[in-house]
Amino acid sequence: MTFASLRRGYQVIRTLLHYGLDDVLPPTLLPGYFKLLRLCLFWVRNRHKDKCGGERLKLAMQELGPVYIKFGQMLSTRRDLLSDEWAQELSMLQDRVPAFDSALAREAIEAELKAPIDSLFDDFDDTPLASASISQVHTATLKSNGQQVVLKVLRPNVEANIKADLELMLQVATWVNRLLGEGNRLRPVEVVEDYQNTILGELNLKLEALNATKLRNNFLDSDALYIPYVYEELCHPRLMVMERIDGIPVSDIEALNAQGTNLKLLAERGVELFFTQVFRDNFFHADMHPGNIFISREHPENPFYIGLDCGIMGSLNEEDKRYLAENFLAFFNRDYHRIAQLYVESGWVSADTDILAFEQAVKLVCEPMFNKPLNEISFGHVLLELFRTARRFDIVVQPQLVLLEKTLLYIEGLGRQLYPQLDLWQTAKPFLERWMAEQVGPKAIFKKVQTNLPFWSDKLPEFPELIYDNLKLGRKLLGSQQQMLDRYLKYQQKAHKSNFLLITSAVLLICGTILFAQTDTLWLASACLGSGALVWGAGWRSRPKNRKF
Ligand SMILES: Nc1ncnc2c1ncn2[C@@H]1O[C@H](COP(=O)(O)OP(=O)(O)OP(=O)(O)O)[C@@H](O)[C@H]1O
Structure with a gap:
């Protein structure tokens, strides 16, 4: 640990204490000498006791700077x-934070472009x-x-500052994890890694x-x-140039x-956009907070969204998408057993989950939602409640689903802000049902055939040759298997014959030995022993030698 990170660590702890955030930790987590340490090392007075815990954490994060602000925003989801x-x-x-010196911005831009700004741009505005x-x-x-x-240019030293803060956060998370014990619900290390x-x-x-x-x-x-439009030829890891x-x-x-914007249309288009990005394209903007979304000025009766900041994008695999769509449909059909089954089938909860208990828990959280009119139900909250419930059944946290849930909450919040009567279900249902039909109905089979068609049409001319080769190979295989079987049968026959002779010889030898003891049957004893020896010799010679078939 460097001196700088020690100093930053001190600063972070001091800020958290300044906002009295030690109060929100269970006393069992803090060592007995902690109060003394707080007094001697951190000497903090302003306790902000009048504010609630959440607000105190918000203020502390605001004071700690960009990494903590973004971490707080992520935590809020x-x-x-x-x-x-x-x-x-x-x-x-x-x-929003104070601007940095435009001279530094110019320097960073020119370093990335490897050319003076004036050679490529006119009217560069020094005021950001x-x-x-x-x-x-x-x-x-x-x-x-x-x-x-x-x-768009990165702040100077932003990478180093973020990495240093992340390192510290990970250390603190590991420490908290140790205090809380393995298997705790908060999983701080996982949260910080996700953020990282x-x-x-x-x-x-x-x-x-x-x-x-x-x-x-x-x-x-x-x-x-x-x-x-993005000018990709002018984009670099620390600089991005795009249409204004x-x-x-x-x-x-x-x-x-x-x-005079048509807000109803705009709100519906927001929901449609979400489902199109997730289900059609499997590539969704996952940072849709209001600062990144603008609305067109022209044609207010037919408005469209303008999206900025594509730094965080999400995608789901085909299976997750299907389970998700089915989840929503099952929820709106109040089929809680199906929801529980879907969670297990998808692997989001472990296979040995007690389905009946899980179904009951799902029912318990979902059923009250139907006390509201359908147009007030939020998809984001449905997912949120389902994940919360699943957490009790040890859900395997899927970062892509958390991103999706967060995006959904944003979109819904936005939609309802634009047009409070927006009926999410009515807007989304046709889309989901159409998509599901495409996934499992005849259309899906047709689509699969269509997707695989280029491969098969490529292979078609080779078919006769392939069939001929396969038949030849089959015959060869069958032939060699037949030979193996013959060898095995011969081995068995020899083994049986030899065993029979050896057992007979043993009987003759035993009988000969018994008769030998009685003097009056000496000739018979000799015959038994002699033939026993001969049969043993024959049995020994006929024994199969090679066990390989
Ligand atoms: N193409 C553009 N045209 C006009 N204004 C833009 C454009 N791109 C960005 N801006 C302005 O700059 C602001 C910040 O841009 P952006 O959100 O891309 O930066 P950021 O550093 O990723 O911010 P955030 O912290 O929100 O992730 C936007 O809210 C917008 O006001």
């Missing part, structure tokens, strides 16, 4: 771990358009085509550029989503209303 109150507080963490925890965004005009672009994977992915802007291009291509013909968009932030409902 783990409602299976935190209470609603804590999650709500953490979800309010703001990611936005400054977030990981990057800063500047506007400019591309010399080659006169298009307005934005340059996400944030490290966000540090590579080249990857983000590739994601953005892929998503853009998936929705090129869509009237629901637009992703700005002009939209209304999705959270600015007043502005949307002022231009």
